[in-house]
Amino acid sequence: MLKVTKLIKSFNRGTPNEKLALDGISLVIRPGDFVTVIGGNGAGKSTLLNCVAGVFPPDSGKILIDDADVTRLSEHNRAKYLGRVFQDPMMGTAADMTIEENLALANRRGTRRTLRWQIQADERKRYKEMLAELNLGLEDRLTSRVGLLSGGQRQALTLLMATLRVPKLLLLDEHTAALDPKTAETVLDLTEKYIKQSALTALMVTHNMRNALRYGNRLLMMHNGRAVVDVAGEAKQILEVNDLMRLFERSAGEELASDRMLLAD
Amino acid sequence: MGQILLSAVSLGLLWSVLVLGVYVTYKVLDIADLTVEGSIVLGAAVAASMIRGGHNPAAATIAAFFAGSIAGLVTAVLHTKLKIPALLAGILTMTALWSVNLRVMNSANVSILRIPTVFTAFTNLGVSKYAAWIILGGSVSLLLVFALYWFFGTELGGAIRATGINKNMVRAQGINTDTMMIIGLMISNALVALSGALIAQSQSFADVQMGMGSIVIGLASLIVGEVLLGRRFFLVRLLSVIFGAVVYRVIIALVMEFGMVPNDLKLFTAITVTVALSVPYISAAVKQRAGARDGGGHA
Ligand SMILES: Nc1ncnc2c1ncn2[C@@H]1O[C@H](COP(=O)(O)OP(=O)(O)OP(=O)(O)O)[C@@H](O)[C@H]1O
Numbered sequence: 001m002l003k004v005t006k007l008i009k010s011f012n013r014g015t016p017n018e019k020l021a022l023d024g025i026s027l028v029i030r031p032g033d034f035v036t037v038i039g040g041n042g043a044g045k046s047t048l049l050n051c052v053a054g055v056f057p058p059d060s061g062k063i064l065i066d067d068a069d070v071t072r073l074s075e076h077n078r079a080k081y082l083g084r085v086f087q088d089p090m091m092g093t094a095a096d097m098t099i100e101e102n103l104a105l106a107n108r109r110g111t112r113r114t115l116r117w118q119i120q121a122d123e124r125k126r127y128k129e130m131l132a133e134l135n136l137g138l139e140d141r142l143t144s145r146v147g148l149l150s151g152g153q154r155q156a157l158t159l160l161m162a163t164l165r166v167p168k169l170l171l172l173d174e175h176t177a178a179l180d181p182k183t184a185e186t187v188l189d190l191t192e193k194y195i196k197q198s199a200l201t202a203l204m205v206t207h208n209m210r211n212a213l214r215y216g217n218r219l220l221m222m223h224n225g226r227a228v229v230d231v232a233g234e235a236k237q238i239l240e241v242n243d244l245m246r247l248f249e250r251s252a253g254e255e256l257a258s259d260r261m262l263l264a265d
Numbered sequence: 266m267g268q269i270l271l272s273a274v275s276l277g278l279l280w281s282v283l284v285l286g287v288y289v290t291y292k293v294l295d296i297a298d299l300t301v302e303g304s305i306v307l308g309a310a311v312a313a314s315m316i317r318g319g320h321n322p323a324a325a326t327i328a329a330f331f332a333g334s335i336a337g338l339v340t341a342v343l344h345t346k347l348k349i350p351a352l353l354a355g356i357l358t359m360t361a362l363w364s365v366n367l368r369v370m371n372s373a374n375v376s377i378l379r380i381p382t383v384f385t386a387f388t389n390l391g392v393s394k395y396a397a398w399i400i401l402g403g404s405v406s407l408l409l410v411f412a413l414y415w416f417f418g419t420e421l422g423g424a425i426r427a428t429g430i431n432k433n434m435v436r437a438q439g440i441n442t443d444t445m446m447i448i449g450l451m452i453s454n455a456l457v458a459l460s461g462a463l464i465a466q467s468q469s470f471a472d473v474q475m476g477m478g479s480i481v482i483g484l485a486s487l488i489v490g491e492v493l494l495g496r497r498f499f500l501v502r503l504l505s506v507i508f509g510a511v512v513y514r515v516i517i518a519l520v521m522e523f524g525m526v527p528n529d530l531k532l533f534t535a536i537t538v539t540v541a542l543s544v545p546y547i548s549a550a551v552k553q554r555a556g557a558r559d560g561g562g563h564a
């Protein structure tokens with residue numbers, strides 16, 4: 001499904017501020033894997049997701065999605081494979097456009113934009129049904145501007161947009177971090193529902209260890225641009241927060257004692 | 266007085282085509298594109314030179330439209346492919362156009378006095394000069410409003426609108442934002458050049474200097490329209506562009522009537538635009554300060 005090979009990415013190369021964000025990370029994700037990704041600040045989690053999405057090119061290494069080499073493909077050209085939700089609720093939607101216009105933009109991900117009317121009547125019906133499932137009352141607000149929605153509503157909508165056209169891979173980068181705990185929970189449950197419904201393959205970055213353990217069938221821990229822990233299946237199910245801490249300390253050493261990773265929620 | 270208002274309204278309608286172009290960059294794409302100052306002259310120069318050279322005025326006007334789209338293309342390529350900031354890219358194209366326009370006209374101006382123009386068909390029917398401007402300017406800009414309304418309702422138009430709002434989101438939906446900027450800038454400058462062609466034919470000459478201050482006139486008209494009609498449905502917003510362009514001309518005609526010297530006009534317009542642009546910011550700041558005071562009172 002996703003195959004990342006010896007990916008290296010540094011920022012500000014050749015300057016005193018040079019920062020190696022990905023240090024030769026390799027990774028194979030199988031179809032249907034729901035991988036939670038944890039790691040301290042600056043571990044390279046966002047950089048990994050951004051490289052997969054094509055936001056910036058890696059220095060070296062390879063990225064394959066379903067055997068297609070996308071390493072040098074531009075961001076918009078590989079969007080057809082990917083559904084993405086970002087940490088910032090503002091980032092995933094166009095605030096000045098209506099809910100239905102945003103959905104219509106997402107419904108055509110990876111297709112040519114033509115001079116056909118941007119929303120067809122039958123689509124509207126489908127959007128209404130899907131919005132109703134969110135239980136946020138958005139089904140009656142198809143023509144409201146997205147800018148009027150709350151952060152949680154916007155993230156739920158972005159999630160719907162990311163999965164409206166079933167992606168080969170769903171990339172979630174701390175997509176509930178900006179929400180209050182209760183809303184975060186709602187959006188996480190929704191995430192899990194969508195992933196199960198369409199048997200999606202997903203990478204979900206989170207800072208919350210409990211969520212990292214609770215969701216998904218596989219857990220990846222990153223540190224200094226490398227994957228230091230990778231557990232799946234039953235081995236992951238029996239893990240507890242304490243085990244994670246121990247694994248983390250063993251792989252990363254003392255320097256992490258003060259890291260925000262220590263806060264289990 | 267009636268004559269003055271008539272001339273202001275007709276001039277406003279010819280300029281409203283330019284303002285629609287400015288709307289596409291400033292409001293839809295969210296960039297200030299200074300190419301306008303050059304592409305209005307380009308449109309005037311192409312149309313006037315072709316008409317003088319014996320070409321059909323309608324064909325000359327259409328040619329001006331396409332010439333403008335090429336000017337927009339240049340700015341767009343500078344901005345998207347060479348990563349030059351939009352404002353600077355527009356200034357570069359505008360500067361280059363000065364020379365291009367002189368080459369097109371072979372001199373600093375071209376007169377088409379007493380040569381038939383697109384307006385002649387109407388004046389031949391016996392209507393006055395101003396009536397001809399109003400009929401043609403009004404129908405062209407109305408037609409353009411409906412064309413733009415349709416276009417920005419299509420998949421492609423929607424993608425262009427989204428590009429002006431959130432490029433990250435647009436790329437994540439598989440849309441090439443560079444292409445969207447290119448299309449938007451080409452449409453915008455095509456409209457501006459079309460306006461230039463109509464203006465040149467109305468005044469019977471094209472002049473290399475006629476673009477000076479045109480971007481600010483465009484912005485002023487946009488603001489006037491927005492203030493008067495507000496930010497309602499898209500179609501109303503587009504119509505308010507025409508309305509703003511006309512009202513702006515009427516305001517100018519009135520202040521001139523009340524004794525303002527023409528040389529002060531640009532200063533007047535610049536100040537008006539400055540005030541209009543800063544009002545939202547200042548009122549927000551005032552509100553915030555009032556809020557802080559209230560908060561302090563409760564503490
Ligand atoms: N655009 C950029 N320019 C320069 N440096 C960057 C950029 N993006 C990331 N970095 C650096 O690369 C390293 C990895 O950053 P990254 O954002 O991938 O970490 P992360 O694991 O997502 O951290 P966090 O948990 O804080 O989100 C950090 O040192 C960061 O400062």
Ligand SMILES: [Mg+2]
Nearest residue numbers: 045046047173
């Ligand atoms: Mg991050």
